[in-house]
Amino acid sequence: MVVLILLQGVTLPLSIYLSKLAIESVGTGGSILTLTALWALSIGINILVEPLTSLLAGAINEKLTAHVAMMLMRKADEFPDLSPFEDPAFYNEVQLLGRQATHRPLNTVTTSLYFSRDLVSVLGVLSLLGTLAWWLPLLLLSFTYPHVLRSMKLQEMSWNTLVGSQADSRAMDYFRTQMLSEAPAKEVRLFGLGAFFMSRYRNTFERLHSQMNRDRRRQAIQPVLTAMLSLLGNVSAFVWVVRESQTGRLGAGDLLVLVQALFQLQLRLSGLTTHVSLLSGHLKFFESLKGFMGRTPTVRSGPRGADFGRIEFRNVSFRYPDGREALQDVSFVIEPGAKIALVGENGAGKSTLIKLLCRFYDPTEGQILINGTDLRELALDQWRGFISAVFQDFGKYYLTVRENLALGNLELAGNDEELLEAARRSGFLDVVDRLPRGLDAMLGKPFGGTELSGGQWQKLAITRAYIRPAKLLILDEPTAALDPRAEYELYQQFTHLAQDKTVVLVTHRLASVQMADQILVLQRGRLIEQGSHPELMRQMGEYAKLYRMQAEQYKLEGVMQIDS
Ligand SMILES: Nc1ncnc2c1ncn2[C@@H]1O[C@H](COP(=O)(O)OP(=O)(O)O)[C@@H](O)[C@H]1O
Numbered sequence: 001m002v003v004l005i006l007l008q009g010v011t012l013p014l015s016i017y018l019s020k021l022a023i024e025s026v027g028t029g030g031s032i033l034t035l036t037a038l039w040a041l042s043i044g045i046n047i048l049v050e051p052l053t054s055l056l057a058g059a060i061n062e063k064l065t066a067h068v069a070m071m072l073m074r075k076a077d078e079f080p081d082l083s084p085f086e087d088p089a090f091y092n093e094v095q096l097l098g099r100q101a102t103h104r105p106l107n108t109v110t111t112s113l114y115f116s117r118d119l120v121s122v123l124g125v126l127s128l129l130g131t132l133a134w135w136l137p138l139l140l141l142s143f144t145y146p147h148v149l150r151s152m153k154l155q156e157m158s159w160n161t162l163v164g165s166q167a168d169s170r171a172m173d174y175f176r177t178q179m180l181s182e183a184p185a186k187e188v189r190l191f192g193l194g195a196f197f198m199s200r201y202r203n204t205f206e207r208l209h210s211q212m213n214r215d216r217r218r219q220a221i222q223p224v225l226t227a228m229l230s231l232l233g234n235v236s237a238f239v240w241v242v243r244e245s246q247t248g249r250l251g252a253g254d255l256l257v258l259v260q261a262l263f264q265l266q267l268r269l270s271g272l273t274t275h276v277s278l279l280s281g282h283l284k285f286f287e288s289l290k291g292f293m294g295r296t297p298t299v300r301s302g303p304r305g306a307d308f309g310r311i312e313f314r315n316v317s318f319r320y321p322d323g324r325e326a327l328q329d330v331s332f333v334i335e336p337g338a339k340i341a342l343v344g345e346n347g348a349g350k351s352t353l354i355k356l357l358c359r360f361y362d363p364t365e366g367q368i369l370i371n372g373t374d375l376r377e378l379a380l381d382q383w384r385g386f387i388s389a390v391f392q393d394f395g396k397y398y399l400t401v402r403e404n405l406a407l408g409n410l411e412l413a414g415n416d417e418e419l420l421e422a423a424r425r426s427g428f429l430d431v432v433d434r435l436p437r438g439l440d441a442m443l444g445k446p447f448g449g450t451e452l453s454g455g456q457w458q459k460l461a462i463t464r465a466y467i468r469p470a471k472l473l474i475l476d477e478p479t480a481a482l483d484p485r486a487e488y489e490l491y492q493q494f495t496h497l498a499q500d501k502t503v504v505l506v507t508h509r510l511a512s513v514q515m516a517d518q519i520l521v522l523q524r525g526r527l528i529e530q531g532s533h534p535e536l537m538r539q540m541g542e543y544a545k546l547y548r549m550q551a552e553q554y555k556l557e558g559v560m561q562i563d564s
C-alpha cells in the first residue's frame with residue numbers, strides 16, 4: 001500500500017519524462033512499445049491506489065477510534081482519586097480527544113502518505129527542472145516557502161480555536177442531553193423546559209458557529225497572498241523557459257517537459273503545502289493526546305502492604321480542589337469491629353469524611369492512620385479491597401440484575417445461590433422474584449429493561465455491598481427513598497448483619513443510629529461531640545438538643561416512639 005502510494009508519486013515525473021521521450025522518438029523513429037507500456041503502467045498504479053486506499057481507510061479508522069477511546073478510558077482508570085472528574089479541563093480534553101480520535105489518527109497516516117507521494121513528485125519534477133538550470137528549483141522553492149509557513153500557522157490556530165471552543169461544545173451536548181434523555185424528562189415536561197433548553201442550545205451553537213466561521217474565513221483568505229507569491233515564482237520560471245525556447249536554446253521536447261512540469265509542479269506544491277499544514281494540525285492532536293496520557297495522579301498508591309485494623313483520623317483538615325473547606329481538625333478513632341455513626345446536618349462534611357476514608361482524596365492537613373501507618377503509605381488496591389460501601393449517590397447500572405449485583409464481586413456472577421442469599425438478607429429478594437426473568441432481568445428503560453423504584457434500586461445497591469467481601473462497611477445515607485422508620489430498620493438490620501465487621505453509618509436522622517457504639521457529630525466540618533447515645537444525651541450538648549427536636553418531630557408525625 002505504502003509502496004503503491006509512493007509509486008504513485010513517481011508516476012508524475014515519469015509520465016512527463018515519457019512524453020518528452022515520445023516526442024523525441026518522432027524524430028528518431030525509436031520503439032514506441034516500451035514507452036506505451038510504461039505509460040500504461042503509471043496510469044494503472046493510479047487506478048489501483050484509490051479504491052485500495054478507501055477500503056483500508058474505513059477499517060483502520062474504526063480500529064483507531066476504538067483504540068484511542070480505550071486509551072482514554074484506561075488513562076481515566078489509572079487515576080485512583082476523584083480530582084480529574086472535578087476538573088473541567090479534564091472533560092474538555094476527553095471530549096476533544098474522543099471526537100478528534102474519529103479521524104485524526106487515520107488522517108495522519110493518509111496525510112503522511114500523500115505528503116510523501118507529493119514530495120516524491122515535487123522532488124522528481126524539480127530535478128527534471130534542475131537539469132536545465134540549477135537555480136530553477138531554488139527559485140521555485142523559495143517563492144513557495146512563505147506559503148507553507150503561513151498554512152502551517154493557520155492549522156495551529158484552528159486547532160487552538162477548537163480547544164478554546166470545548167466549553168461551548170460541551171454545553172451544547174449538555175443541553176441536548178437534557179432534551180433527549182430519560183432522567184430530566186419529567187421536569188422538562190411539567191415545567192415546560194423544552195423551549196428553554198433549546199434556546200440555550202441554539203444560543204451556544206450560534207456563538208460557536210460564528211467563531212468557527214471567523215476561523216474558516218481567515219483560513220480561506222489569509223493564504224491567498226502567499227499563494228500568489230508561490231505562483232509568481234512559477235510564472236517567472238515559465239517566462240524564462242519560453243524565452244529560452246524562443247532564442248533556440250531549448251528544443252520542442254524540452255519546452256514540453258518544462259511547460260508540463262511547471263504546471264504540475266504548481267498543483268503538487270499546493271498539495272504538498274496542504275498536507276504539510278494538515279500534518280501540523282494533526283501533530284497538535286498528538287501533542288494534546290500525549291499531554292493527556294502524561295497526566296499524573298496526585299493520589300498514588302503507597303509501597304506498604306495494608307492490613308485492616310484500627311483507623312485513626314489525627315487532626316485531619318480537608319479542602320476540595322476548588323478551595324472549599326469541608327473538614328477542620330477532625331480527630332477520632334475507630335476500633336476494628338466497631339459500629340460507628342456519623343451524624344450531622346446537610347453539608348456538615350459526612351460524605352467528605354467517607355471519601356477521605358476511601359482515599360478518593362488525601363487530607364490537606366493531618367493524617368489518617370491505619371494501625372498507626374499513614375494511609376498514604378499503604379497499597380491502595382489492598383486498602384480498597386477491605387471496603388464495601390453504598391454511597392449517597394450509588395450507581396444504577398443499566399445491566400442485568402445479576403450483573404448489577406456481581407459488580408460487588410465479579411467472581412460470584414455465576415453463583416445464583418450466593419447472589420440470592422445476599423438479596424434475601426437485604427430484602428431485595430422479593431423484588432427479584434417478581435421480575436420477569438429473575439436475576440437475568442435487564443434493568444433500565446433505555447436498553448429495554450425494567451425500571452425499578454428508588455427504594456428498589458437502593459436495596460439492590462445494598463445487596464451489592466453485601467456481596468463484596470469486606471472488613472469495613474460504609475452506608476452513606478443511601479436512604480433518600482426511605483421514610484425515617486424504614487431507615488431506622490435498615491440501619492438496625494445492617495449493623496446486625498455485619499456483626500464481625502467495622503461499620504460506618506452516615507445519616508442526618510439521629511434516631512436511626514442509637515445502637516451505634518460510637519456516634520460522631522459533625523457540624524460545619526468540625527467534630528463537635530463524640531460518644532455513645534446515652535453519653536451524648538447526658539452531655540446535653542448539640543446532639544441531645546437535635547435529638548430531642550427530631551424526636552418531637554417524629555412523635556408529631558406518629559412515625560415512631562422514641563424514648564430519650
Ligand atoms: N466535590 C466538591 N467540591 C467542592 N466542595 C464540595 C464537594 N463536595 C462537597 N463539597 C462541599 O463540602 C461540604 C461538605 O459536603 P458533604 O461532605 O457532602 O456534606 P454531608 O455529606 O455532610 O451532607 C459542603 O459545604 C459541600 O458544599
Ligand SMILES: [Mg+2]
Pocket residue numbers: 350351352392476477
Ligand atoms: Mg452526604
